[in-house]
Amino acid sequence: MTNRHILPLLTLSALPVSLCAQSRPNIVLFLVDDMGWQETSVPFWIERTPLNDRYRTPNMERLAQMGVKFTNAYACAVSSPSRCSLMSGMNAARHRVTNWTLSYDKQTDSKSKVINVPDWNYNGIQPANADAHDSKNATRITPLPQVLHDNGYYTIHCGKAHFAAEGTAGEDPLRMGFDVNIAGAANGAPASYLAENEYGSGPFHVKGLEKYYGTGVFLTEALTREALAAMQKPIAEKQPFFLYMSHYAIHVPYDADPRFTGNYRQADGQGVFDNQLQAHLSEPEINHAALVEGMDKSLGDILDFLQTQPEVAQNTIILFTSDNGGQAIWPRQGRRNIDQNWPAHAGKGSAYEGGIHEPMIAYVPGQTEGGTVNDNRIIIEDFYPTILDMAGIKQTQVIQHIDGVSFADLLKKPRKHRARTLIWHYPNIWTDGVKIEDGYGAYSAIMHGDYHLIYFWETQEYHLFNIRTDIGEQHNLAASHPRLARKLAKRLTRLLKSSNAQRPTLKATGQPVPWPDEAYSTFLNSLS
Incomplete structure (x- = not known):
């Protein structure tokens, strides 16, 4: 409605x-x-x-x-x-x-x-x-x-x-x-x-x-x-x-x-x-x-x-x-x-x-x-x-x-x-032959302050960049700043839900891919 x-x-x-x-x-x-x-x-x-x-x-x-x-x-x-x-x-x-x-x-x-x-x-x-x-x-x-x-x-x-x-x-x-x-x-x-x-x-x-x-x-x-x-x-x-x-x-x-x-x-x-x-x-x-x-x-x-x-x-x-x-x-x-x-x-x-x-x-x-x-x-x-x-x-x-x-x-x-906090939502696959390492794939993202957090739905991984000091987004800070990544993931999830955003589903299970904040524990485990 x-x-x-x-x-x-x-x-x-x-x-x-x-x-x-x-x-x-x-x-x-x-x-x-x-x-x-x-x-x-x-x-x-x-x-x-x-x-x-x-x-x-x-x-x-x-x-x-x-x-x-x-x-x-x-x-x-x-x-x-x-x-x-x-x-x-x-x-x-x-x-x-x-x-x-x-x-x-x-x-x-x-x-x-x-x-x-x-x-x-x-x-x-x-x-x-x-x-x-x-x-x-x-x-x-x-x-x-x-x-x-x-x-x-x-x-x-x-x-x-x-x-x-x-x-x-x-x-x-x-x-x-x-x-x-x-x-x-x-x-x-x-x-x-x-x-x-x-x-x-x-x-x-x-x-x-x-x-x-x-x-x-x-x-x-x-x-x-x-x-x-x-x-x-x-x-x-x-x-x-x-x-x-x-x-x-x-x-x-x-x-x-x-x-x-x-x-x-x-x-x-x-x-x-x-x-x-x-x-x-x-x-x-x-x-x-x-x-x-x-x-x-x-x-x-x-x-x-x-x-x-x-x-x-x-x-x-x-x-x-x-x-x-x-x-x-x-x-x-x-x-x-x-x-x-x-x-x-x-x-x-x-x-x-x-x-x-x-x-x-x-x-x-x-x-x-x-x-x-x-x-x-x-x-x-x-x-x-x-x-x-x-x-x-x-x-x-x-x-x-x-x-x-x-x-x-x-x-x-x-x-x-x-x-101003901005969000993007692209739960889609644009084209073949491109890589997540270059920012392609199904993703949602948030830009808040100096930081740009991207959540990739296929891999449930985070990319976090300080775009004020790293406009080329070469240095992923997600591992070194996990608390900030989690904070932004929570904010992104809240904004997506308030927009009634759609999620992809996993082919293996038929279940929706976890929201950005729900994937945080999986992300932490991947760091250990």
């Missing part, structure tokens, strides 16, 4: 004067797919790294100079859980869309020899009025765009959706409260970025862009052009708009974008020499860097478009983030799970920093102090209450429990610091 939850939100009078020209501010949420926190020329760590020098993202630099750079922003380790948290304000443990979705009534998990994954919500999130077919193995919610729409916003979805299984209401952004849907469906990736390939075929075909077929327009560019066109209507009618600019970039396949690949080649055609890798960039790595730069051009095009109309620009909030960590295995170059998100360990799908740490920038005209840095901890479900807060929607009734916490106050009071 879901709980009704009243969201206490800002009144319009609390917003800066520049945002009150029309009834509510415009909001652009720019979401990148699979972008790691270091895959940008904007440094999000305490110092600049060679990865920051590899990439060209001048418009991210521009946005960071306009707004606030959040250095401790987090999401889930894979796509659908993050996107469902974003649209619902719920933690993945609660909405139970804990792995990526695609086909109706089908799990997408790889196999484990030790555990059976729980019967999670592989049909995704669904609108509140979803029927019995769509509600099976799904969570009904009041979607973020629906609340905005009901409060006068013109809502635009552009790009990747990936909220729900094919053939359900939740697959269609128009059923989730968007007035316009550009190329969004159940597919979690593009089959191709190339117009000459008609943006691919099969279950990952990007639909709705037929007019670009055979034109040579790269997918990222096509989506940007469509987004700019869609904004014209609400601007002309002086209606506040919400643009969810959700790029398929920089997800695989790493198709070549000829507009930018030349920036990563030498005169002889070979990839440029990379200081981090101490090698020339491979073809996939060249294409990956070009995907990043193409995404950044899209951000710049949107900024430029807004600034041609100063009254619109002065009334438009821009939020930038990613849905999970950067890809750290095939087809990436370098030491697997080491170089791709360095100094973080591992990448997409991993419980480690490389899988969950995100680049994030916020700009609110007349409110944010440009070029500032905020080290407060935030997570993907926080965007739901924050956006409603920014929109001046005083209160609204939704059918789901909201776990997210608005960070709007952190923008108004940049020196404010608040303690």
Whole structure:
């Protein structure tokens, strides 16, 4: 039974004067797919790294100079859980869309020899009025765009959706409260970025862009052009708009974008020499860097478009983030799970920093102090209450429990610091050929203070790291700090239970795997 939850939100009078020209501010949420926190020329760590020098993202630099750079922003380790948290304000443990979705009534998990994954919500999130077919193995919610729409916003979805299984209401952004849907469906990736390939075929075909077929327009560019066109209507009618600019970039396949690949080649055609890798960039790595730069051009095009109309620009909030960590295995170059998100360990799908740490920038005209840095901890479900807060929607009734916490106050009071405990829940198996030593596998995790505790359901072992002193998570402190591990395991268990989280079962016995705190005695015995 879901709980009704009243969201206490800002009144319009609390917003800066520049945002009150029309009834509510415009909001652009720019979401990148699979972008790691270091895959940008904007440094999000305490110092600049060679990865920051590899990439060209001048418009991210521009946005960071306009707004606030959040250095401790987090999401889930894979796509659908993050996107469902974003649209619902719920933690993945609660909405139970804990792995990526695609086909109706089908799990997408790889196999484990030790555990059976729980019967999670592989049909995704669904609108509140979803029927019995769509509600099976799904969570009904009041979607973020629906609340905005009901409060006068013109809502635009552009790009990747990936909220729900094919053939359900939740697959269609128009059923989730968007007035316009550009190329969004159940597919979690593009089959191709190339117009000459008609943006691919099969279950990952990007639909709705037929007019670009055979034109040579790269997918990222096509989506940007469509987004700019869609904004014209609400601007002309002086209606506040919400643009969810959700790029398929920089997800695989790493198709070549000829507009930018030349920036990563030498005169002889070979990839440029990379200081981090101490090698020339491979073809996939060249294409990956070009995907990043193409995404950044899209951000710049949107900024430029807004600034041609100063009254619109002065009334438009821009939020930038990613849905999970950067890809750290095939087809990436370098030491697997080491170089791709360095100094973080591992990448997409991993419980480690490389899988969950995100680049994030916020700009609110007349409110944010440009070029500032905020080290407060935030997570993907926080965007739901924050956006409603920014929109001046005083209160609204939704059918789901909201776990997210608005960070709007952190923008108004940049020196404010608040303690925040975050949890992750992934009782699933993402892919084959990866190791628990790199943070992969079925896990739950908690981040509290300086410490990050990860509990692996298959082995019932703990990994404990001090992420302030060990951002690369190289030194497991669980054995040397067993009391701290136990304390965090208890807190994690309490939060999982309060979210009604699911557990895997052991294949050998059919019984649920012990909760993190219940496995503590087994862990102690393993140390002796």
